[in-house]
Amino acid sequence: MGERSAGDVRTADGAAEIGRRVLRLRTERGLTQRQLAEPAYTAAYVSTLESGKVRPSEAALRHLAARLGVSYEELTTGRDPHDAVRLRAGLTDARKTLATGDAKDAAVLFEELMAEAERLGFRDERATALVGLGDCAQETGELAAARAHYEAAEQLLADEPLPRRVPAIRGRAVAHFLSGELRYSCYLLESAIDELNASGLHDPNALLLLYTASIAPYMDMGAHARAARSAELALALAPSVDDPGLIARLHRGVARTLIAEGRTAEADASLAKAQELYEQLRIHTDLAHCHWMRGYVHAQDGNLERAERELSIARDMLASKRATLYVVQVEVELADVLRRRGRTAEAEALLLPLLKRSTGDGEPEAAADGVAGGGGAAGDGGAASGLTTETGAVHAGGAHRLLGLIAEERGDAATAEEHYRAALSLLERTGAAGDLADLCRLLGDLLRRAGRAEAAMDAYRMGLGHRAAPGTTTLGPAPAEPPV
Structure with missing residues (x-):
């Protein structure tokens, strides 16, 4: 600030x-x-x-x-200006702790700094601490708390220029995205982009933050053209930005659009650039995301051994930071690779505990990765094709989908159908079009093979409806582009 x-x-x-x-x-x-x-x-x-x-x-x-x-x-x-300098140095240290260590340890530091900033009357430093607390809560899967922190930061800065509020807006949009509220996430990001461009507040850092954050929800709704356009605009802004962390995030977002287009070699090259920057910055969580996405790229190319290795590295790195939200996402994707390698018992050993978490035994909220739902890799918010609700609907849906596939491979059609229907029930509220269409296809194929033609047709129709919905006028006009 x-x-x-x-x-x-x-x-x-x-x-x-x-x-x-x-x-x-x-x-x-x-x-x-x-x-x-x-x-x-x-x-x-x-x-x-x-x-x-x-x-x-x-x-x-x-x-x-x-x-x-x-x-x-x-x-x-x-207020003594030396207090402000001391607070800002403390906030920098807390941010480093979040990047390299445990999110809960970082949250303790941010809490202390926020209380001191409030006592001394330093509004900007208090808002910075609130954004930090939101980032900590998001990493540990406490999405409701994360949103509350971001909203409080926005309220503190309500009379400040919009670029100052963008980190809090972006954080809140990502939290809504991870909670399965795709359209509202896009609404927050698009509104801020339009306001920045319309008011002449052409802040490259703020715009880059917003454009990269919009890629993941666009992809999950099937609005691939918008996601690609956001990536193009972000790339155009890159020469005006000197924050290496933002540039690394850009490369991750661009990689996701390249993966969707089947350009896996280019996606891997983009991820390698991001990984190099994160290694230099020692930002461990984002470095783990790069391993995660590279694992997905290798899985798409059929190199399952390398995919397993990269995903295992990502899981171990995130587990060491107790980043619960992202660990469960990676485990769903790793389970898919293990299933494809014929190691179904190991896959089930990963998936069944995730389902127990989603049924309300007190575990934090979490999101599923997109391979489980049929279509993505970790994006700006860490989620891939899957999203989450406050009860963990999408990672549970992804786990049910994989367990359905395993049951089908064993010839247990009744159990497979149960898992597919459970996954559909969980995912329908999120609007993750690609995941839903894929599940409807799987269920339709299962029913058709069982001779239940009418039920199969109903499943296929449902899938076509989900596939046709995204990327249309229901999203509203695309956000304005920055002035030349």
Whole structure:
């Protein structure tokens, strides 16, 4: 968060509060009103000011601050600027802890810094801490808490320019995306993009953050053209951005669109660039996401041995950080690779505990990865084709789908049908069109082989309905492009 303007600082405290502060500081320094006032002002003016009967001008405040040996900000707000520097350094350390260590440890640091910022009256630093808490909660799967933190940060910065609020908006949109609220996630991101472009607030960092965040929900709704366009616009902004973390996130988002187009070699190259940046920055969670996505790329190419290796690395890295939300996503995708390698017992050993978590035994919310649902790789929010609800619907749906496939391979059609229908019930509320269409096809094929033609036709029709829905006018107009 940046410094507030002089005008914002000046209005932070009222005339009476500033007057009391001038009186206290003058008395502590043993100065008379005349000594403080001269040569620019009179003792009578200082007396009036100290009594709170007049609001001093900025020039008067700067004169008085210089005579009292304090900063302009400290005189007008009562806050020592050294406190702000110390708080910002602490926030940087907390962010490093989140990147390289345990999210719960980072959350403790952010909580302490937020409380101190509130006590000292530093609004910007408090908002930064709230965004950090949102990121911690999102990583551990506490999506409702994450949204609450992001919303609180937005409210604190309500009167600030939009670019200052974009990190909180992006965080809230990703939390809604992981909760299965695809359209609302897109609405938040598109509204912010349109407002930035329409108001002339062409902030490349803010726009890049928003465009990359929109790729994942677009892909999951089947709006592939919009996802590709967002990737193109993000790439066009890249030369104007000097944040390597943002550039790495861009490469991950672009890789996802390339995967969907079958351009796996280019996707792997894009992921390699992101991975190199994350290794330099020592951002372990995002580095794990790169291993995760590369595992998906290898699975798409049929190199299941390399896919298993990359996914196992990703799972171990995320588990070491206790990133519950993402561990379960990777495990669903890893189970799919194990099933394809003929190791169904190992796949089931991964999937069954995930289903137990989703039935309400107190585990955190989590999301399924897209291979389980038929179509993606980890995107901006860490999720792939799958999304989540607060009860873990999508990772449960993905697990049911895989267990259905395993049951089919064993010749147990009744159990397979149960799993497919359970997956459909879980996923229908999310709008993950590709996953739903794939499940309807699997169920239809199963029913057709069993001679239940009418039921099979119903399943196929349902799948066609889901496949036809996304990417149409139901999404509204595409967001505006940045001005040339």
